[in-house]
Each structure stands twice: as structure tokens, then as C-alpha cells.
Amino acid sequence: MAELKKELLALRAQLSYKSQALASLQQRQGTDVQVLLQALRDHDREQAGALGPRIQLVTEQCERHMERWPEVQATIDSWWEQPGQFSLLAEHRQGLTLQQWLECWTLALKTLQQHSWA
Structure with missing residues (x-):
């Protein structure tokens, strides 16, 4: 244009x-x-x-x-x-995709919050 x-x-x-x-x-x-x-x-x-x-x-x-x-x-x-996991589907770091890393960090954060505040 x-x-x-x-x-x-x-x-x-x-x-x-x-x-x-x-x-x-x-x-x-x-x-x-x-x-x-x-x-x-x-x-x-x-x-x-x-x-x-x-x-x-x-x-x-x-x-x-x-x-x-x-x-x-x-x-x-x-x-x-778009979230990064949709644009970086093929990227792997230490064997995990961005989506898998996000899930791990989310789980770790929830676990930490449950043990720290309980």
C-alpha cells in the first residue's frame, strides 16, 4: 500500500x-x-x-x-x-516445550503457595 x-x-x-x-x-x-x-x-x-x-x-x-x-x-x-506457546510449538529447551515449562512452573507455584501459606 x-x-x-x-x-x-x-x-x-x-x-x-x-x-x-x-x-x-x-x-x-x-x-x-x-x-x-x-x-x-x-x-x-x-x-x-x-x-x-x-x-x-x-x-x-x-x-x-x-x-x-x-x-x-x-x-x-x-x-x-497470542501466547508464546502457540507461536513456539516446535521449540524445546531441556526436552520440554514452552507449554510444558509453563505447566511445570504453574504446578510448582501452586505447590509452593499451598506449603508456604498453609
Whole structure:
């Protein structure tokens, strides 16, 4: 999505530069300028025909990605907030998985609490 936004900004900047150049040339007077102005207008029409649909496509893609962002964010948050034992299933330390270590520590804590406070 970031790449699409970047491309959209570049395309808009290119159109903006062309518009500024045309406005600057229109302020000048002279016959040579008129020929140059016509060539620039022709070029702008060509560019608008080529870039217009691309800008529209990139804009639509950005909108679709923006609409889906809450879903993507929820998926990332859900994954991130999962307990470690679900994301480290294959990890073993001293022959035990994280889940087994958690169970051992929980049992040890309960046993300690029962004997210490009884």
C-alpha cells in the first residue's frame, strides 16, 4: 500500500509540474511561445490520456487497501497477542516445550503457595 501511495504521489507531482510549466508559458507573449505552448498542450493531452487511467487505478487500489486495513491490523494484533506457546510449538529447551515449562512452573507455584501459606 505504501508503494502505491508513493506511485500516486509521483504521478500527481508529474501532472502538477506540467500544469505549472503550462501556466508559466501562458504568461509569456510571442509567436515562438505560441508554437511551444501548442506542443506542450499536445504533450499534456498525451500524458493525461496515459497517466489519467493509471492514476485512477492506483487511487482505487489505495482505497481498497485502506478499506481492508482494519482487517489486516486485527489479524496482526491477533497474531501478536497470542501466547508464546502457540507461536513456539516446535521449540524445546531441556526436552520440554514452552507449554510444558509453563505447566511445570504453574504446578510448582501452586505447590509452593499451598506449603508456604498453609
